Amino acid sequence: MKQVIRYILSAVLAMALIILIFVSIISSTILNEKYVLSKLDETGYYANIYKDVQSNFENYIYQSGLDESVLENIVSEEKIKEDTKSIISHIYNGVGEEITGDEIKEKLNSNIDESLKNVKLNSSQKTAIETFVNTITKEYTNTILHFGIEKDVNSIYHKIFSFVELVKKAILVLVAVCAIMLVLITLKRVYRIFTFSAMSCLATGTFLIVVNLFTNAKINVQAISILNDAMSGTLRNIVSEILQSIMNYGIVLLVVGIITIILANLLHNIKKYKKAYKHSEEE
């Protein structure tokens, strides 16, 4: 009976470890604001968005009849970084400055005024310029915001974050309970504590490796494309890193599990035969 309970506890421990590892990876990556910001920096997100913004602006300047110089210095990589950080802050903390594009509008108007200072504009031309400025500003905010749903994402994020934290605590308690029970019912045979714990590690490690191989076989992560090159690059990097973490945990647990099983069985058998040898000598 005790043996069956040990196997059940070992299996439960393996499942708890799997959930704990997944939850830890998620909370330290996509649910972590600092991690996401570092990834945006690392993958050159701001520079790529800056290129996209410039290219989109150029599409409009060609048909506007205005000189290309009016687009000079209306937006910078620094401004994009600042606005992106505000969006990220909205998503993770629910606070951050609104992205209005007012600064761009102001700079663009000033550049156009400078460029057309010797031109007398009629009312329809003034309206056309106003529409052009609004179009450019809207183009910027659309490129930066992508969906404009950061407030909705923020409420979802908080729900997920709370759930993940709750799961993490519950699983930690479960792991502790399983470990204590395993110790209690195996008190006289210490090696078995190690063997059963090692089996849990081995099962968890194998599972994680299978998950990694399955995901890589089914999805071509390096080809993921969403919205634009900047977003796709960052997403690909994050997904690859998560999969790599899963693989790393898997390999470590697999190796630790196998070594512990071998050592525990070896020490147990040596002890057992030494005892038998001593006993036969005494007889």
Added chain:
Amino acid sequence: MRKKVFEKTIKATIINIIVALCFTGAILLSIYLFLGAEIDEAVVTVSRYAITKEKKELPPTTISEDNVIENYPEYGTQYGTIEIPRIDVNLPLYYGDELNLLKTGIGQSPLGYFPGEGGSIILMGHNFVNMFRRFSELQKNDTITLKTTYGEYTYKIYDMQIVKETETDKLPIQDDKEILMVYTCYPFNNIGYATQRYVVYAELVK
């Protein structure tokens, strides 16, 4: 004794490993049974965004005698040129109307037909220098030639109109008559966002 210890250890280790693998199998099986459909759906959803960028060699576009095109050009690619001798235009012709295509050539709206198909064709281009800046110089009976990868088509201009950006009914798609409609922003010396279009209508002559 050493041999016995070794044998026993190997045996116990193998049993433990098999049991551990059975745990893994059981966990995987339970996940498959409970979440199999959801996992498949998630894989399909994510795979939609995993686009392979390897370009496959597409078969050439051809047109039959009864005006049926086979293997349409890929969206966003150049499939010909447009020539308008009166205003010295000789530009790349793209299938697609995205602004980035219009930087270097003339775009074809996917809403219309292809040259030679027998329906209306809608083309557009910017009005800046080296493109359609001299569009106002066009006159009735001037020719526009579209040289595509599958054939050459010449059209004769029969009308010109200035329309509002929103007047899409001025660019009607006809299924039974090959009308070429080419437009650009108007006025030509416009400043700011142009809300009018200068449209040239031409019919197929060759």
